[in-house]
Amino acid sequence: MVSYATQKLAEEKVFKDPVHRYIHVRDQVIWDLIGAREFQRLRRIKQLGTTYLVFHGAEHSRFNHSLGVYEVVRRIIDDIFTGRPEWDESERLVVLCAALLHDLGHGPFSHSFEHVFDLDHEKFTQAILLGDTEVNAILKRVAPEFPQHVSDVIAKTYGNKQAVSLISSQIDADRMDYLQRDAYFTGVSYGHFDMERILRVMRPREDQVVIKQSGMHAVEDYIMSRYQMYWQVYFHPVSRSAEVILTKALHRAKELSENGYKFAYEPRHFKTFFDRTFSLADYIALDEGIVMTYFQEWVHEEDEILADLCDRFVNRRLFQYIEFDPAKDYRKLSELEQLFKKAGINPAYYLVFDSSSDLPYDFYRPGEEGERVPIHLLMPNDELRELSRSSEIVEAISGKRRTDHKLYFPEDLLKDDTKKKAVKKQILQLLYGQA
């Protein structure tokens, strides 16, 4: 009798995909997981959060991305690794499931939501995999310990590091999918690289996946794509402005709830998050449609701050920003906070410092205290060589972090001179340095 772990569909199923053309499913387990309600929920969570307010095409979901990561891993192991002695075929299913389910615990507008409610989507991924869920029931049919194994691969605590590195490393299926997918949906011209070439030169080694030296230039292109996508798309200052407003609106709702405010539109879905009594079912019940419904309703709340912040988010009336160097200007920040209070604008909600930072590629040499496993090239003599030792392009950006600091504020309120004109003028002078 064929076990559930090896059971194949009578006919291969395919999903049409704009990035990988087709996503191929032969395994019954994968097909069943895609149909599970917790996986279907990912259709209702956007991959790029608030980025759609800048790049209007960026409405794609975590469902699209998860299928994409699964497909990239499937191609690596079924087309490239299969039959190679360094690859353990018995790890195939656990890695495919981990690839498909790695983002399962993301909530609506994850970054803001997790920040306000002190949550961690990785913990929710584990809770969904191991809790009373449809996904868990499917994984348990493979073997009782199988859900834990999938969870361990995603949490990077699995014994087989090679399996982990397919999903979490400096050149993994997750990044290869999201760079291309996000480039496609935002419409930017960065983010493209020759993935087919990279996949063809990937080789399994003891506790990692390495790249044949002949594929070095394709990897250089991938690293540069990543660098550009971070600065052109992921850290775009305007989508950060939207995120700042979203975060502050959630903070305001939380504060109001804690102070016994009577909402005209009761935050039924958030109550257990406000008082930290939420269950896994409460978390799974949330999606971005629900958050947007509350925001649209809260535009009419009596509390002026909540109503204004929700209106700003729903109708894209975003905060303005300036470059801000905290080292030089931290005293100015205290001064601004005081002036905002004098102007009757609550700085806790309307004056926000925000930083973005990225390290495009980090190397590690034995004995150093680096935390990232580097990309290794497989040389013709079978030795391994860390990428930045061979690539001048990569060496130039290795270990170099770029950070961007911005200060966000509602310029429209400050330019409204019907009230507190003098103090607002003083604020604008401090912000823009004008006379």
Add this chain to the structure above:
Amino acid sequence: MLEEHAKIVQFITLAGEVTGRKKLQKMVYIAKKMNFPFQEKYQFHMYGPYSEELTLRVEELCNMAFLSEKKEDKGSYVQYTYSCTEEGSQFLSTMEGNHPKLDLCIERLNNKSSRFLEMVSTLLYFDHLERAEQVEKLHVVKGKLNFTETEIEEAFAFIKDLQLCIQA
């Protein structure tokens, strides 16, 4: 608004000096697990729990000249030592926030080696598991470090002592 930055400057001020990036990562993680309010998110990495956010915060604080990073070439590797600068002390004086017992916690952590703290933080990362499972997990993810039974016992005793001293 720069409260999280201030917490790290305060942490290093209380420690006096922290030698090793890995050690600093583990010290903040353990303090966080002892319920001190650090916001940096941690994930499991090569050396156990690791926070990219903390790495970034420390780099920023060095760029701001609130922290000093001293580099020492140890032959096969480079060691980093962190301390608070004069400018950092001034910054700290403009911020509020004082956490009772944090100094005691930091002192105990700073007296331990980074290998020991790596073991303690890994055990704490799996503290939702039963003790035997925690140890089993430690061996799976840290197999190459060959922690002995005695060392593991010592780590559990250290965690218990730390919790007691903070609660006292």
